[in-house]
Amino acid sequence: MAEAQKGDTVHIHYTGRLDDGTVFDTSENRDPLGFVLGEGQVIPGFEAAVEGMTEGDEKTTTIESERAYGPRREELLLEVGLDKMPEEVEPEVGQPLQMRTADGQTVQVAITEVTDEHVVVDANHPLAGRDLTFDIKLVKIA
Secondary structure: OOEOOOOOEEEEEEEEEOOOOOEEEEOOOOOOEEEEOOOOOOOHHHHHHHOOOEOOOEEEEEEOHHHOOOOOOHHHEEEEEHHHOOOOOOOOOOOEEEEEOOOOOEEEEEEEEEOOOEEEEEOOOOOOOOOEEEEEEEEEEO
């Protein structure tokens, strides 16, 4: 059987868990995830785990944060004055928002602190700084 290699389109089923066993994502009850190996469409550690697998192979792998969503970066905690918030937004801790960067890109953030003058938003990926464990099954190499 052929091994999955860079340039191959692979279709996999997966379940992703945190260190405490909490499932943060799964393809269960959905179509398999398809992506092209080597094109950076998934996190680097996940891509490396799939490379070399053959159809029907299953494995469990732990991906360190550096090869997943990277470390948490304190410089991505941003203080925003309440006067800069949209009037219709009633800020609450945990609330997701979208911000526009100086170059016009949209970034997902979450409010982590609310005071009388400002909010602090976190622009880190929610899984940044976390090691991730995946159960992976290679369904098909196309």
